[in-house]
Amino acid sequence: MIEEIIERVKLSSKYKDINEKTILEIINIELPKHKNKKSLVKAVKNKLHQIYGAFLNRRDIEKIKSLLLELKRGEKLKKEIISEILQLHQSTRERIGVYEEIYREIFKVTGKPSSIIDLACGLNPFSIPFMNIESPILYYAYDIDSILIETINEFLSILDYQRLAKRKDVLFEDIEDQADICFIFKFLPIAEQIKKGLSLKLLSRVNSEFIIVSFPLKSISGRGKGMLENYSKIFEPILEERHKILERLILENEMFYILIERR
Ligand SMILES: C[S@@+](CC[C@H](N)C(=O)[O-])C[C@H]1O[C@@H](n2cnc3c(N)ncnc32)[C@H](O)[C@@H]1O
Incomplete structure (x- = not known):
């Protein structure tokens, strides 16, 4: 059952790259508070949003990757590129x-x-x-x-x-x-x-x-x-x-x- 909940949470593209151990521990904390799978999955996703989802998104990560390429090519000043990353x-x-x-x-x-x-x-x-x-x-x-x-x-x-x-x-x-x-x-x-x-x-x-x-x-x-x-x-x-x-x-x-x- 826990495996299935992990799979269901990871179906969301937002959480697919998150450490499974984190998802598992949050399931263990939330499990006693919920009677059915649907509300458990929802509660786990809510917690993940609070601890992680509210801070970063996939588009930002793609932007960082392209800024790192610019940094490697030396096209702009290092601190300028870094500030663009820190802005995200x-x-x-x-x-x-x-x-x-x-x-x-x-x-x-x-x-x-x-x-x-x-x-x-x-x-x-x-x-x-x-x-x-x-x-x-x-x-x-x-x-x-x-x-x-x-x-x-x-x-x-x-x-x-x-x-x-x-x-x-x-x-x-x-x-x-x-x-x-x-x-x-x-x-x-x-x-x-x-x-x-x-x-x-x-x-x-x-x-x-x-x-x-x-x-x-x-x-x-x-x-x-x-x-x-x-x-x-x-x-x-x-x-x-x-x-x-x-x-x-x-x-x-x-x-x-x-x-x-x-x-
Ligand atoms: C508010 S941000 C702070 C980021 C950074 N420490 C800073 O102040 O610039 C919280 C960070 O904690 C990370 N995080 C949440 N739970 C975590 C855990 N159990 N272990 C490691 N990192 C975690 C999130 O992915 C997010 O990057």
């Missing part, structure tokens, strides 16, 4: 004007890293050139969409970085890699939406000296009132369970926390 996703679009400042402020506290893990990365790896890091570092990037991961690996190799992007569900699959810094940008509210308690679990599975967590201060619909108070009230106790907050930064529409593990 709300989270990265909002940061374009402040990306250099974000990384400058983070690295002021952490030092320049030689490795980074970017969890639920979306398009964020395309911002590497804004980090002003001189030579290639190890950049692990995980997300649940295999086509997105292919384009990130393509980009990493254009930059002479190792192809370390992997399709991975960061909530339900192991995170084996280790890095100086771990980014978890705009993802903890999504983890809590899937199941309460998952964000604390995720934080305790990360193996990095520093973790940078961020929260949106404006929702997709543009409303933002009270998000700062809400997120700080809900998430600061979770962040402080195993980590110390070294710094809070507000840049553009986003709140960043720099965390270090308590010893």
Whole structure:
């Protein structure tokens, strides 16, 4: 029966490239709440839309592929093409004007890293050139969409970085890699939406000296009132369970926390 539900969800072109483990875990969470297959499939698709479908679409991925070809041919300036890619996703679009400042402020506290893990990365790896890091570092990037991961690996190799992007569900699959810094940008509210308690679990599975967590201060619909108070009230106790907050930064529409593990 579960196999059949997975197949039915994957019939939708929007979800055909998503990690099956993610679909399976969401089915397991939703299963007890539904009496028939039809409403279960609908609920699973709704959850997938909340965690994934609202952010990326196939046309955007095709656009990234063609921009990467332009980048390879060297027809336009690297930062110009990269900004066009970052424009395609709300989270990265909002940061374009402040990306250099974000990384400058983070690295002021952490030092320049030689490795980074970017969890639920979306398009964020395309911002590497804004980090002003001189030579290639190890950049692990995980997300649940295999086509997105292919384009990130393509980009990493254009930059002479190792192809370390992997399709991975960061909530339900192991995170084996280790890095100086771990980014978890705009993802903890999504983890809590899937199941309460998952964000604390995720934080305790990360193996990095520093973790940078961020929260949106404006929702997709543009409303933002009270998000700062809400997120700080809900998430600061979770962040402080195993980590110390070294710094809070507000840049553009986003709140960043720099965390270090308590010893
Ligand atoms: C709001 S976007 C944030 C993207 C990126 N971190 C940023 O801030 O630019 C959420 C991302 O989480 C990814 N995602 C959702 N659930 C996931 C999971 N369980 N494991 C890995 N990635 C996931 C989605 O595909 C999407 O790219």
